[in-house]
Each structure stands twice: as C-alpha cells, then as structure tokens.
Amino acid sequence: MVKKHRTPKLDESNLQLIEEFLDGIWIEKGLSQNTLASYRTDLLKMSEFLYKDNASFSLTDFDQYQVHEYLGHRYDCGLSERSTARFLSSLRAFLSWCQENNLREDDPISLIQNPKLPKSLPKALTEKQVEALLSAPQTDEDPVQLRDKAMLELLYASGLRVTELTSLQLNQVSLQQGVIRVIGKGNKERLVPMGEDAIDWIERFMHQGRGMLLKNNVDVLFPSSRGVQMTRQTFWHRIKYYAKKAGIKAELSPHTLRHAFATHLLNHGADLRVVQMLLGHSDLSTTQIYTHIATERLQKLVAQHHPRG
Known part of the structure; x- marks a missing residue:
C-alpha cells in the first residue's frame, strides 16, 4: 500500500485523485516508495499553487497555460532544471494514467519539452x-x-x-x-x-x-x-x-x-x-x-x- 503523508490545504477531490493515481500506478508498475513520494510532492505543489488563485482548479481539466504559469513560478523560485524535468515526468505519468482511466482525453503538456540536462558523471572517489x-x-x-x-x-x-x-x-x-x-x-x-x-x-x-x-x-x-x-x-x-x-x-x-x-x-x-x-x-x-x-x-x-x- 502507498504510504500516506500529511497533506497540504487542497480540496478533497484533488487530494483523492492524487492518491488514486498513486495506488493505481503502484499496483501496475511496482514503483518504489521514493518514486511515489516524488510523484505526490510534484502533483501537490503544482495543485497548491494553482488552487491558491482558483478555488475551482481541478487536476482533470487544467490547461497548458496553467502549467506554464507554474513552470514560471518554479523558475522564479530558483528550482533547478533537473528538478523541473522530474516534475514534468511526474505530470506526464499522471496524465497518462488519467487518459487510461477516461478522466481526460487531452494532454496539455504534449508540446512542453523537458529542459536539456547535461549527462555529467559525479566525480568518483579515488x-x-x-x-x-x-x-x-x-x-x-x-x-x-x-x-x-x-x-x-x-x-x-x-x-x-x-x-x-x-x-x-x-x-x-x-x-x-x-x-x-x-x-x-x-x-x-x-x-x-x-x-x-x-x-x-x-x-x-x-x-x-x-x-x-x-x-x-x-x-x-x-x-x-x-x-x-x-x-x-x-x-x-x-x-x-x-x-x-x-x-x-x-x-x-x-x-x-x-x-x-x-x-x-x-x-x-x-x-x-x-x-x-x-x-x-x-x-x-x-x-x-x-x-x-x-x-x-x-x-x-x-x-x-x-x-x-
């Protein structure tokens, strides 16, 4: 079972949808608790940001403009490109699950590209x-x-x-x-x-x-x-x-x-x-x-x- 953590202020329907997604993808793909925790954090942070200015915000009908708004917020906060790439990966996994479960038909981030990350090797100890x-x-x-x-x-x-x-x-x-x-x-x-x-x-x-x-x-x-x-x-x-x-x-x-x-x-x-x-x-x-x-x-x-x- 997916471990649950203290949740931030957000309406119950969005919170429940996130947990249903995590339970579903955990059963289907056997992901680690660390990966699931990352998915939860990424979805909650975006939802909190967008819900703050729009009480009718729903994870089943947000659009690309709202995603761009949140990406701009992340940039202003100085978050790394690697962190943003991870967020987009989490969001893609969620949207794919939504489509598989007939919760939405569109993909609002299909035209959003991941930031290019240098494939650098951490310096190894001698x-x-x-x-x-x-x-x-x-x-x-x-x-x-x-x-x-x-x-x-x-x-x-x-x-x-x-x-x-x-x-x-x-x-x-x-x-x-x-x-x-x-x-x-x-x-x-x-x-x-x-x-x-x-x-x-x-x-x-x-x-x-x-x-x-x-x-x-x-x-x-x-x-x-x-x-x-x-x-x-x-x-x-x-x-x-x-x-x-x-x-x-x-x-x-x-x-x-x-x-x-x-x-x-x-x-x-x-x-x-x-x-x-x-x-x-x-x-x-x-x-x-x-x-x-x-x-x-x-x-x-x-x-x-x-x-x-």
Whole structure:
C-alpha cells in the first residue's frame, strides 16, 4: 500500500485523485516508495499553487497555460532544471494514467519539452580515498560501527543503491555462494556477486554485532541502533560522518560508493554492459554516463601498445 503523508490545504477531490493515481500506478508498475513520494510532492505543489488563485482548479481539466504559469513560478523560485524535468515526468505519468482511466482525453503538456540536462558523471572517489573511508569505522567494540563497516564494504563491493542496501533481508544474501539477490527499481531482481572482504565483514557482523542491535525478531540484514530497518537518510549521515573522519573533502552523495564501484571497475577493464547488469540499469543509455572512462582507458591502451601510438 502507498504510504500516506500529511497533506497540504487542497480540496478533497484533488487530494483523492492524487492518491488514486498513486495506488493505481503502484499496483501496475511496482514503483518504489521514493518514486511515489516524488510523484505526490510534484502533483501537490503544482495543485497548491494553482488552487491558491482558483478555488475551482481541478487536476482533470487544467490547461497548458496553467502549467506554464507554474513552470514560471518554479523558475522564479530558483528550482533547478533537473528538478523541473522530474516534475514534468511526474505530470506526464499522471496524465497518462488519467487518459487510461477516461478522466481526460487531452494532454496539455504534449508540446512542453523537458529542459536539456547535461549527462555529467559525479566525480568518483579515488581508490585511495575509498580505502580511507572503508577504514574509518572502529569495529573492535562497537556493534554500530561494525555494522557500518560491513555496509560500506558491501556497498563498494556490489554497487548497490543505498535503498537496496538498507532494505536487504537475510534471505537475499548467500554468503556461501557469495551473491546477493537484489530487488531493484520496479521490483526487478538481479544477482550481484560480493567480494571476499565484504563477505568476511558481513559474517563478522552477523556473529558479533547484529544480535546486539536487534530488539525484535526482524529479518533485515543491517538493523538500525533501534533494532529496525535503517532509513537511507540515516545511512547517508553515517557516510558523511566517516568521510569527515577519514579527512575526505570531496563532494559526496548517497551514491558516492556506487559511482566509485562502477568507475573503478571500468578503470580495471570491465565491460560497460557488465557494469550495466551489476548496477541494475534496464537501459544501457543510463550507464553510458560512464562511457568516457572506458574510452579514456582504451585510448591509453592504444597509445601504450600501438606501434604508432
């Protein structure tokens, strides 16, 4: 079921329509709670803005001029083009659902183009920086830091999304076979191998630390200090804490180790399609932001080994 949150001031019919859309698309496409939350936020913010000056505003009959008005408002607020592209994606999904359910026939944003976004790759940590980050937790006596060490090792060894990592269940991990069964975006499954270091630290955590954190009988592999599933925000704070401790001043994101995983694999000769499979990208184009890394590596190989290099 889609999680519901506190709703802003808006008439009941529009609120109900948004929730019906979210329930419908969740059942049909199996989207993550994070994606659904983004859809809800985008639709509510537009609806609030337009409803403020027009009490008869309805999500079933707004027009392109109202959308342009709201896009202008977003621009005035200094919102990024990436954020606006996400909003338009949410709105397109909603309008498509409306058409499928005979709630409206037109598409008021068919002529509105997404802002052009540069496909830039976040600067990855160097291998030396990753080593410093992975060495930051003090694992001798603290079960929380032992857990964090195992999580960081697994994240770098597997390239998981943070949400995939924090939601891992015991039955998804086979230490004997050295693989994880990951439930990714859209409930798509993939098998991801783990390195020996990650396996060793997970085993150590399970034998020495996990039981000290559990307060209830939960199946999540990495419970929080309260004994329940950790949120991605909590783990993000843990990453920042260890980065500061390790003296890493590079700009970080929750996907820092995921990017490092992909970048370092390519630097050491991995095929782009293999990296695509490991990352769980359904489309190679998503992985192609890493193409320049593979290209640079090939250029160096040619320069090094070709007689006229």
